[in-house]
Amino acid sequence: MHGKFDDLGRFADPSLLILTSLSDGPKHGYAIMTDVAAFSGVSMEPGTLYGALSRLERRGWVRPLATEERRRPYEITAAGQEILAEQVKTMQRIVHVARLRTATAWGA
């Protein structure tokens, strides 16, 4: 798990956000951007979006679907869902530890 994370390099934010966005169903590029902005407040630019999308696609974590006019939707794959779940668990552990430690330190 940790090794995969290292290999991704820029996985952290854009990739996690894209996988999260696609986890409730296929979306095309602009829909991913608006969805990410809606649930995270992160304004993702097209260059960043497609840089991350191409890496995710090569990893086999997202899959392009048939083009609808000029729009191409992407869907998350099973491997993508698995990696997303692992990532979320890691983040939950981090959040849990962070809460405990901040409560102790701040006397909450």
Next chain:
Amino acid sequence: MRPGPAGRLSRALVGWHPRRWRERYREEMLEVLDQHHPTARTVTSLAASALSTHVDPAYRTERLSLARLRRAALISALVAAPLALILGPVGYRMWQDSYWHPAADEPLETAAFSPHAGIMVTAFGEAIDGTDMVWDITDLSRPQRLSQFEGGQPMTLSPDGRTVATIAYSGQTVLWNVASPRHPVKTTTLSDGDGSKLEELAFSPDGQLLAAARHDKIFLWDMASPARPRLLRTLDAPVASPAGDGPIPFSQQDLAFSPGGTILASATGTDQVTVWNVTDPAHASRLATLGGAGDFIQAFTFSPRGSLLAAVTFHGTVLVYSLADPARPARTATVRGLLTRALYPSGSPQPQETPLCATCQPASYAVAFTPDGHSLTAVVDREEMSANSGRDTIFDWPVTGSGTLGAVTVAARDVADFQPVIAPDDRTVVGSPPGSHAWHAWPLP
């Protein structure tokens, strides 16, 4: 809605991505940009994307490399082609100038040497007075052109290299002072009182006599004072006559003094060489006739000690005469068939080869002894339009003191078109290449 600057730049940046990336993402990226409101951040992110994809091995495919190579080759060709068109002829001209030594408008006709002075004078063309050029041949492989003048041809150079005698278009002998070889000066015109066109000139080895020949006469001039030559003697030369009723074949005229300067030999368009006693030029007389050739003489030469004379004929027969007793010369060697061997190295005519012309000039010849007198060289330059023309044939024989010839050595190589001239070192032939208006010196095998 018309896109703003950021939008236009963003779209342009999409096109800066690698081709393989564009094939995959371009359309959907543009669709996103149509819906997005591009800003400076958009431009920055697209520029970063373009850069990163260019260094991404996934998009640097073999196909892309080949395309780049093709494009680079095309650009190189577009740049190189005009350069080649411009520099090619310039380079060729420079090479030609260094290898072929350019002349005037016509090929080399003849050359005269003054070995002691290290200069050579070449004559080009027959029009009007032709062009003569003076060359420094201290190194014959790197001649330096010193000057040129409109003098005519053929010509001879005095042994001290100070005087050139030419035959002008008028047919008369003209003397040129080339003591300062960069500045030839016309000295005088010799009037023999006849006015007929002269054909050949020769200086005696001591430079005191100048012989000028035409088809029936030889004029001997006292050159003790080159500025005021004096006619000493007029000799009646043999006249060519047709064999039977047939036409007279083309025949070169030749004229040469023996190395000791006591004998003058002449071939005036006949089948014989005449030797003259010029010990006392004012009373010069015929010593003997070297006959037996059965063919018209084209060129001849004395051996370095003057005891032998070798001649070559119209159909390529080489004859050697002993002049041990000049009054009773003896033929010591006869070799026939040089022309046939030169024309048909394979031994017989090929179907596409035209037969020998009966009266035109089938070949040009040059003949010379080596400076040590131990071998004889003959160069046959084929004029006949045979399938083998374009290459000259060089024959070499060892020579005994008595004038007999040993086994011949034959070599064929590109030497010269028109009349070849063997330089005094006998290891170099000077001549014009086919179709060229320049000359070159070829080392003999």
